[in-house]
Amino acid sequence: MHSPIFSMLNFFDAHLKTMMRSNYFPRFIQKWRSCLHSDKLSKLDNFSPTIIRSQIQMDKSNELSLLTNALFKTLTAPEGKIVEFPELENTHNVQNTDITQSIQSEKTPLVINIFDFDGTLFSSPEPNPAIWENKLVGHLKNENVIFKGWYQDRRSLSFGNQDRLNNRWNYKLVNIVKNSMKAENTLTVLLTGRNYDEFHELITEMVERKGMRFDVMGFKPTNNIIDWRLYYKPNIIEKIGRDMYEKLIMNQTITGTQKLTTKEFKMHFIGDLISHHPPPISINIWEDRPNHFFAFEAYLEKLKSLGKIKEGTVHKVFLSKNFLEPFREYDIVMGMIKDHNYRSEQINLGKIGIVRKIQYAGIFFDQQVIDKLKRIYPPPTVNREWVFDGPYVLIKKNVSNEWLKLHCEGRGAIVTMKITGFGIYQNRIYCLQVSEYENSLEKTPIGMRCGKLFSDCPVPFINFAYVKGTEGFINTENINFNWIKYDKQIVVQGIIAAKYILGLE
Known part of the structure; x- marks a missing residue:
């Protein structure tokens, strides 16, 4: 047969949630419950349990008895009556709140x-800097500059076939x-x-x-x-x-x-x-x-x-960039600009015009020359794969056709150069040093213009290969290499051309 205290404990457990909802007992009742659950009790006369071991440091020796009497008054009071306990003013602070917190956290994520x-x-796709100039990319991403902006325009997440999302x-x-x-x-x-x-x-x-x-x-x-x-x-x-x-x-x-x-x-x-x-x-x-x-x-x-x-x-978190198919991206951006210009007066922003610009001018090589350079001057062995993605000599960024004509004989001119050495940047970009060939005019095919070797870089070089998964130069104009000279120096030819990009008018 169970003692009265354990019978009362079972009754208390059964009605705890109801009493909590009724709000007619104070927080110290939880402390009383904590005492009964967390301590070994021995039954004594007059319904006064004695603490054998307690995690709660009692402020007064009779605290548990006071709490027990308070609980008895609460359980025997008429339904709905608010029961007050002035004798428990000094025991209101609950020192061990493990039970309280466990009740609160049963339904609260921690x-x-x-x-x-x-x-x-x-x-997510973003405007491709290989298509748009940097200033325009900044405009497209800024919803305060262009209507909606790239990340607030639903078209920026329109893919059609959902299978195309798997690699994203x-x-x-x-x-x-x-x-x-x-x-x-x-x-x-x-x-x-x-x-x-x-x-x-x-x-x-x-x-x-x-x-x-x-x-x-x-x-x-x-x-x-x-x-x-x-x-x-x-x-x-x-x-x-x-x-x-x-x-x-x-x-x-x-x-x-x-x-x-x-x-x-x-x-x-x-x-x-x-x-x-x-x-x-x-x-x-x-x-x-x-x-x-x-x-x-x-x-x-x-x-x-x-x-x-x-x-x-x-x-x-770092994820590699994953752009849209260029023609699809072009349609999206031109649609955004059209919508912006249509609403420009309503949204108090100026209209946007797009023009074709030269992103950079360089000296480019045909595949036969690239294969020859790969065979004679292969990059060193690395843990990852080398990528040969259109090797070229940078002439200058953001130039005009007039500037190219004045300094290099313009687009379409043939430049004859000699490979003199190589350099490696941060163990990830492999470059070939070049210098202008003395008898360039004699080497220039009949009917073609003889171009001049010019570069904004301290030393002209072919941006030849990079390690797969890495990015290219941020600013080639300030790159300096510890060049290693080649004993065998061959002569190659390239053509002056321009990489065009779409930018702000």
């Missing part, structure tokens, strides 16, 4: 995993998302600066096709109001319960009157999300943009110092 979309989870997903991160989805104590969040009205259906469909179901999906609002009814997804009910879900979706946040940048929006969003779910043990953010990465690191450190989170980590 880990929040936040995933950026563009360039992090998915290699970051599968390592996709697996992390799926593991996060399965964790009961974890919120899985997608957070993007793309506009809700334009993209929420499209991106939701894309991620669900890959088997990802997020608890929260955050998109930048149109009207500076973060309406959480749009962002909390019904599948989160399995983790937090319907009551809490219904409460959370009632929240709205006004972020101000000024249009927010993506970084500012994400800061507001994360701050509000954290306030909905106290206390998250840790927050993880996956992000690709360097300025966002450092801003989020500083923000999480601030939250830690304020005691709002215990841990916060930002994970840097």
